[in-house]
Amino acid sequence: MAATIHPPRTAPSTRSALVKAPTGIRGFDELTGGGLPHGRATLVTGGPGSCKTLFGLEFLVRGAEEFDEPGVLLAFEESATDLTENVASLGFDLAGLEADGRLVIDAVRIDASEIVTTGEFDLDGLFIRLAAAVQSVGARRVVLDTIEVLFGALGDEAIVRNEFSRLLRWLKDHELTTVITGERGPEGQLTRFGIEEYASDCVLVLDHRMRDEIATRRLRVVKYRGSAHGTNEYPFLVTDRGLRVWPITSTALTYAVSTERVSLGVPQLDEMLGGGVYRGSTVLITGTAGTGKTTLAASAVDAACARGESALFVSFEESPDQIIRNLRSVGIDLGRWVDDGLLRLWGERATAFGLEAHLSAIERLLEESEPAVAVLDAVGSLSNVGAEAEVTSAVVREVDMMKSRGVTAILTSLNHDAQRESSSVAVSSVVDTWLLLRNVESDGERNRLLFVMKSRGTAHSNQVREFLLTDHGAELLDVTVGARGVLTGSARLAQAAEERAAAADRSAELERRRLALERRTAEVDAQVAALHAQLATESAELDRLAAEETRGADARAADRERLARRRESGPADGRSEARDG
Amino acid sequence: MDANGPAHDDGSDSSPMYELRLYLAGHSPKSVRAVENLRRTCEEYLPGRYRIELVDLLENPQLARGDEIIAVPTLVRKLPEPVRKIIGDLSDTEKLLVGLQLRSAGGRQ
Numbered sequence: 001m002a003a004t005i006h007p008p009r010t011a012p013s014t015r016s017a018l019v020k021a022p023t024g025i026r027g028f029d030e031l032t033g034g035g036l037p038h039g040r041a042t043l044v045t046g047g048p049g050s051c052k053t054l055f056g057l058e059f060l061v062r063g064a065e066e067f068d069e070p071g072v073l074l075a076f077e078e079s080a081t082d083l084t085e086n087v088a089s090l091g092f093d094l095a096g097l098e099a100d101g102r103l104v105i106d107a108v109r110i111d112a113s114e115i116v117t118t119g120e121f122d123l124d125g126l127f128i129r130l131a132a133a134v135q136s137v138g139a140r141r142v143v144l145d146t147i148e149v150l151f152g153a154l155g156d157e158a159i160v161r162n163e164f165s166r167l168l169r170w171l172k173d174h175e176l177t178t179v180i181t182g183e184r185g186p187e188g189q190l191t192r193f194g195i196e197e198y199a200s201d202c203v204l205v206l207d208h209r210m211r212d213e214i215a216t217r218r219l220r221v222v223k224y225r226g227s228a229h230g231t232n233e234y235p236f237l238v239t240d241r242g243l244r245v246w247p248i249t250s251t252a253l254t255y256a257v258s259t260e261r262v263s264l265g266v267p268q269l270d271e272m273l274g275g276g277v278y279r280g281s282t283v284l285i286t287g288t289a290g291t292g293k294t295t296l297a298a299s300a301v302d303a304a305c306a307r308g309e310s311a312l313f314v315s316f317e318e319s320p321d322q323i324i325r326n327l328r329s330v331g332i333d334l335g336r337w338v339d340d341g342l343l344r345l346w347g348e349r350a351t352a353f354g355l356e357a358h359l360s361a362i363e364r365l366l367e368e369s370e371p372a373v374a375v376l377d378a379v380g381s382l383s384n385v386g387a388e389a390e391v392t393s394a395v396v397r398e399v400d401m402m403k404s405r406g407v408t409a410i411l412t413s414l415n416h417d418a419q420r421e422s423s424s425v426a427v428s429s430v431v432d433t434w435l436l437l438r439n440v441e442s443d444g445e446r447n448r449l450l451f452v453m454k455s456r457g458t459a460h461s462n463q464v465r466e467f468l469l470t471d472h473g474a475e476l477l478d479v480t481v482g483a484r485g486v487l488t489g490s491a492r493l494a495q496a497a498e499e500r501a502a503a504a505d506r507s508a509e510l511e512r513r514r515l516a517l518e519r520r521t522a523e524v525d526a527q528v529a530a531l532h533a534q535l536a537t538e539s540a541e542l543d544r545l546a547a548e549e550t551r552g553a554d555a556r557a558a559d560r561e562r563l564a565r566r567r568e569s570g571p572a573d574g575r576s577e578a579r580d581g
Numbered sequence: 582m583d584a585n586g587p588a589h590d591d592g593s594d595s596s597p598m599y600e601l602r603l604y605l606a607g608h609s610p611k612s613v614r615a616v617e618n619l620r621r622t623c624e625e626y627l628p629g630r631y632r633i634e635l636v637d638l639l640e641n642p643q644l645a646r647g648d649e650i651i652a653v654p655t656l657v658r659k660l661p662e663p664v665r666k667i668i669g670d671l672s673d674t675e676k677l678l679v680g681l682q683l684r685s686a687g688g689r690q
Contacts, residue, residue: 120614121668124606
């Protein structure tokens with residue numbers, strides 16, 4: 001009992017007097033605002049196979065590896081070898097940590113059949129072992145798994161209770177952050193021997209139940225003195241990297257938003273959305289079967305890779321090879337991006353695992369690939385896995401995961417009823433852009449229509465467009481509105497032909513008129529020229545007449561002069577002069 | 582289980598030697614009582630064929646792991662096998678005898 005007393009390593013938080021020891025269990029620290037109460041004991045209780053031992057072990061391993069807090073495990077149920085082997089698959093190297101002096105595993109074997117009690121005793125033996133172990137590595141964390149074994153094995157319950165209480169005081173005095181595991185008792189009791197009354201600071205309940213043949217695990221914080229905590233049941237999962245708790249309420253709306261637009265790979269669609277969708281936003285593509293949801297999503301991936309960005313394509317319906325083959329038929333070659341290492345294709349049947357396993361797989365893919373654009377095709381497939389509310393919450397968490405990483409997410413979802421514009425998974429409220437694809441049947445053929453249901457923060461087109469899958473990718477066409485409404489397919493082509501014919505007629509008429517006008521212009525020009533000519537002729541005549549007149553006047557003046565001169569030469573001239581006057 | 586015979590097997594040449602180890606933590610009243618009770622019982626029921634080793638865990642804490650000691654006082658019957666453990670100050674002689682398998686549980690009074 002001579003373990004040295006260590007000062008608390010963690011500095012008190014500025015907001016709360018309660019110091020917390022992070023467990024390093026993904027999601028759990030988020031849920032509890034920092035982890036377990038530092039220097040106190042936490043009871044983790046649950047039925048067989050509820051992962052309470054694993055919780056304790058991860059608390060120790062993460063403590064030693066990530067928070068520089070060595071730990072001690074007193075294992076009452078399993079041997080150190082068994083424990084080491086059981087958690088090796090989770091990447092926990094217990095033997096390595098022990099060799100490094102960061103962990104002590106003391107497996108306490110109590111065989112009730114070889115034990116008899118007579119008279120008074122105490123648990124100093126256990127205290128001494130624990131103290132020696134704590135001292136040997138300077139432990140800050142202790143896990144007692146499952147200490148209730150003592151109650152069954154040692155008979156005298158009053159003494160064990162008293163000693164247990166003394167043990168907790170001792171742990172607290174030494175500021176050891178402790179996890180005590182307990183077996184769930186019958187009829188709603190938290191533990192079989194009621195030890196929850198000693199663990200007054202924090203109590204967690206782990207639960208493991210089957211629903212629709214799929215195992216789901218839940219964690220609940222029953223009690224956390226002096227700390228706010230969520231009271232819901234939180235799903236958790238055993239992944240190959242330890243536990244993963246999914247705090248639904250962590251969906252805090254605190255994403256960094258971008259004003260950058262990214263193309264969805266179909267220029268006409270980008271145009272409808274005012275230049276593409278915002279980077280890091282979420283696009284939902286819904287539609288009935290065969291409307292081209294996957295192709296549209298693949299176009300966006302293709303565009304992202306063409307920009308040199310990395311992308312992730314998760315399919316719950318097709319294998320990667322199948323996706324590549326099928327998309328090649330519409331001229332989208334995803335294979336080259338896979339070869340370039342830009343694209344990660346991941347196919348998995350949604351029914352293969354539970355929802356939490358699915359979430360965990362997605363999270364892992366996001367962490368590994370760090371994509372700029374990610375496609376989940378199709379989230380509706382998850383409905384096979386869980387109840388509707390659970391699927392919705394899972395998809396919301398997926399959206400959350402991608403948003404918080406700034407990933408432009410494209411979800412596709414099948415809706416069975418073409419008339420209803422609702423998605424089979426009610427997530428439309430959490431997405432930013434919702435594209436609806438629809439088949440319309442007319443004139444013996446089915447054609448596809450695309451409509452922008454909503455696009456947040458975007459002046460988007462209100463137009464319905466025809467969506468074509470060509471051998472060079474997806475294309476959008478302006479729809480032709482005819483007498484019977486929106487025309488698609490051959491009806492559109494027919495209408496277009498008619499329009500072309502009409503246009504041709506119109507242009508011929510125009511040409512005729514233009515020629516007529518030209519002719520008329522020529523005629524008028526000719527007339528004008530003729531008139532000008534006539535005018536010129538007349539003008540010349542006038543000049544001639546004027547010239548003649550001038551000459552006439554001169555002649556008469558000359559005659560008069562001659563006459564006058566003749567009169568001056570005889571008396572007869574006087575008479576003629578008077579006549580002239 | 583009855584290789585040692587039911588009770589009072591003293592005197593016989595085939596009688597096994599009892600090798601006993603008593604784990605204690607310091608010199609608490611419980612420790613003192615346990616040592617006294619053990620010595621008295623052995624003298625009475627196993628005269629000449631017992632050996633007692635006292636281990637103080639405060640001095641040798643590492644020894645607790647070897648015999649899986651959690652409570653003190655704990656008496657471990659190392660021999661004859663199988664190993665038996667008797668926890669407590671050994672004040673109940675009947676229980677001690679049952680624990681040492683010198684008397685069967687629920688047997689003769």
